[in-house]
Amino acid sequence: MTAGLVLDRLALRIHDRPLIGPLDLTVPAGVIGAVVGPSGVGKSTLLAVIAGIAGPGVTMAGRVWLDGTAIDGLPPEARRVGLMMQDDLLFPHLTVAANIGFGLPAGLSRARRRALIDAALAEAGLAGLGGRDPLTLSGGQRARVALMRMLVARPRMVLMDEPFARLDRPLAHRLRTAVFARIRAEAVPTLIVTHDPDEAAAAGGPVLDLQAADG
Numbered sequence: 557m558t559a560g561l562v563l564d565r566l567a568l569r570i571h572d573r574p575l576i577g578p579l580d581l582t583v584p585a586g587v588i589g590a591v592v593g594p595s596g597v598g599k600s601t602l603l604a605v606i607a608g609i610a611g612p613g614v615t616m617a618g619r620v621w622l623d624g625t626a627i628d629g630l631p632p633e634a635r636r637v638g639l640m641m642q643d644d645l646l647f648p649h650l651t652v653a654a655n656i657g658f659g660l661p662a663g664l665s666r667a668r669r670r671a672l673i674d675a676a677l678a679e680a681g682l683a684g685l686g687g688r689d690p691l692t693l694s695g696g697q698r699a700r701v702a703l704m705r706m707l708v709a710r711p712r713m714v715l716m717d718e719p720f721a722r723l724d725r726p727l728a729h730r731l732r733t734a735v736f737a738r739i740r741a742e743a744v745p746t747l748i749v750t751h752d753p754d755e756a757a758a759a760g761g762p763v764l765d766l767q768a769a770d771g
């Protein structure tokens with residue numbers, strides 16, 4: 557069994573048009589791989605296929621393995637993917653604490669939920685801000701809420717689509733360093749879509765450079 561995420565002769569089509577692949581990639585547990593390539597080549601679609609949330613026009617051949625199990629036939633909720641996107645998509649009508657709590661499994665006691673949320677807030681440097689409306693936070697703070705919401709769900713892999721692209725460079729750099737360290741500590745395989753060569757290098761794992769599929 558190969559621990560981690562394995563794309564095995566994965567090829568994607570959009571309706572009748574080949575989009576990417578066939579390609580192979582192995583991202584071991586605790587390693588962050590980067591997906592790069594020109595705009596429109598299919599980077600976001602690749603992540604959506606791995607997560608099981610691609611639209612009906614997208615078809616795939618090949619297999620997606622996670623820790624030795626083929627996950628490509630599983631419903632998205634069974635894949636246990638943590639997603640972080642450019643727009644962090646925090647729920648504006650929920651408090652910061654409730655946004656993080658949204659990632660927690662059902663069935664926990666109130667006290668346990670509260671303890672986990674407080675620990676996540678403290679880790680993110682947001683202690684005391686749990687009652688705030690997300691729209692009153694800075695971009696960097698919102699990104700940290702999105703990270704903690706993802707991590708409290710204990711994902712088995714992490715997929716990030718330009719999560720820092722909207723932040724200014726110094727902040728993006730600081731946040732990226734912290735997020736990468738935190739994700740490595742979770743020891744899950746991770747893929748990040750990026751246009752930034754520095755970010756791909758900082759990820760440190762394999763780089764998947766997508767080019768337009770021929771024919």
Ligand SMILES: Nc1ncnc2c1ncn2[C@@H]1O[C@H](COP(=O)(O)OP(=O)(O)OP(=O)(O)O)[C@@H](O)[C@H]1O
Binds near residue numbers: 599
């Ligand atoms: N469900 C769908 N139906 C039809 N076309 C789609 C669908 N999903 C994606 N596409 C098309 O597939 C192509 C790849 O899109 P995708 O967003 O994956 O590219 P990308 O490499 O992430 O681009 P960018 O770097 O600009 O974000 C685009 O031409 C897009 O319009």
